[in-house]
Amino acid sequence: MEALVSLGSRYLGQVPLFEADRPWWSEVAATTRYLDELLGVPTFVLRLVHADNAELGHGGRVVFHVQVAGEPRAGVLDPTPRADWPEIIAAQPLRATWAEVDGPQRLVDWATGIVGAAGKPVQYKTWNLSCLIQLPDAGAWAKATSRFCSVDADVINHVHQYDSQLAPAVLGIDLENRWSLLAHAPGTDCWEPDRATIEDIVSRWVAVQAAIADDNLRVPRLLPADLPAELDRLLAGEVGDRLTPTELTQAHTLRAQLPAIISELDSAGLPNTLVHGDFHPGNWRSNGTHRVIVDWADSYVGHPATDLQRLTNWLPTEKRPLAVQTWTTAWQSAHPSSNPLRALKPMSVLIHLLGAATYQRFLDNIEPDERIYHEDDPTNEIRAAIQATLTPDH
Template sequence: MEHRIVHALVSVDGQYVGTAPPFEDAIPWWGEVADLTAHLDALLGVPTAVLRVAPTAGQSQPGGHVRYHVEAYGTPRAGVLDPTPPSDWAEIVRPQPLRANWAEIGGPRRMVEWAGGIVPLAGKPVQVKTWNLSCLLRLPISDGLAWAKATSAFASADGDIIRHVRACDPSLAPEPIAVDLERRWSLLAHAPGEDCWEPDDATVELVLRRWVSVQGVLAHQVGSIDAPATPSNGFPAALDELVERVAADLTPADREGVAALTARLPSLLSQLDSAGLPHTVVHGDFHPGNWRSDGLHRKIVDWADAYLGHPAADIDRLVGRVPPEQGALAEKIWADAWRATAPGSDPAAAIAPMAVLSKLVRGVLYQRFLDNIEPDERIYHEGDPLAMIREAVEAI
């Protein structure tokens, strides 16, 4: 995969001080910034944080050339930066009503100060990720690590969702140390172990059964949970809205596919309803890379995409990220778990229609991203709603 070439536009207290020499980062994903800031810290001699991407014409991730607005916390080493401001600097720092709070001047530093007021820090914080949906900081503390995470105003606050999950199963998610729900900041205990990108069957079964059991309880609490909702029986309206938003990019073949999908929706929704599963919390990105295991304990992490919806969306997401044989096993375990959790239900009946409908859910979510993030950050998701419509058409 292509490396990215980083162009860092550096400011101190909002004032431009220079552009760093372009450098190559082997990690192609634009939101991953730990190596990027480590390079800049060493180059400039002061701590740095990435606020956001700056307009980067003709480029998109992964790889390629990407510009970032970087904040330096102190005076950079002399003679390192090119002091010539970019022609669009005034536009880059112009206030933007949809800008995330961590992308504002001083945003990451305020997150660190907030966390440090709750748990004493024992070393230098590391900014691990920042993009249009979240900012993640790794914080050394006296007995290990903690994590500060900020999420968008239209997303779920990790720590708040986790509190509901842990009330049902105390060890299924990391411990939330503190939550600022207004700013959607969470301070989380470290989940030891490794990400389960290639889980064994025992891990798949354990995580699925525990998560389904939690979802069954949370189904009775949805009215008190602060999480966005997505369409359940409102899919026809959702499809119409998505099609309207991407109308200019639809090809004749796309329009034929949308007509076929529209005709199938009543049948798909009838199949989904026949499963008899409740509206509940959906993780939203339920793949094994968001599970952690130390060999004894398994935890589910990264709850920012959680929403209120149909639980079959999670099994659909999982099946798409594991080998076919393991996917078939996961479907069986999931269906068995839901039959035990919701007696009289027919969970297997939800799997086939959700293979189509989950694409519309993701299309709605992607459109929500685009509607609520500042223009420069839309580069991460431009084209995603149309892509989801096409995937849904291919799945019918």
């Protein structure tokens, strides 16, 4: 890993090469901890400048722009001037606000203005979708999201109207800057959820979705009915160029099948509503008795079976029937005339088209240096959708 260090926008030098203890580029807590100790001053990672695409999203050689809070320890940095520094520091219209000089500090200043002095902030995540900073002494998390994502605190405020315990408490919100300040959710992430956790989270979330359907939500919309046009746009652009001739033919065949697939989904009788968007158990927190859902930045108005499909794709095979049964029972209770199971087969295809459209929205709205995070995602999702139609159930 490489770090190009600046004080404000003034280039100070490069840190000697080091190895991060976490391979994921966006997870920077260990990186800033190492740099704080090495340089003797607090640091923030502003953005990814370069990454070798050995494995998308992690591993390989990574170069970050890092900002220090004061003059670093002498003799550590290589101060050799960089001819590309003016290009690195130049304004970029699609740059995330926290990737700009002083961006993370502005988020921290806003948060501490609400909770008071909170000790040393810990930057946990920084990439093109969000910046996440913990204020440990205040038991709070400050989060900034991109202009094309949802604002966590805003979505949570709507959710709390129907289940006040299903998401962390909101301590502050700035809609203009897309900043959220949330209370820490005690416990651990539920990567391996037990039966009680699956039943509790899934049933409570469905109850909220059924009640919130008609709310005036400030989130993006991506409805199944939008997918034919979305697929047309993808195939006419870079995604179409990346597919092989055989894959492109298969994709056009899928496009012709879409009206029937969407009609099958509609026959389940479920309403479009708030979708979490990344509904896997790693975004659930539990202390054994109290459970919450976190990370609401991917929320949008869409079809609720999207969240179930996302969940079952993550769960081990033996736990999937419980999730499906819990979800089906909850929706039948909320909408007795519905047939939720009818949504599962078409959603196994549509989930990938929704993913392709979402990833393309990311690519359309992030600066060039950050595209490496998602460059291949829309094409891979189209390939997965094609494969789903070729399985014996379709």
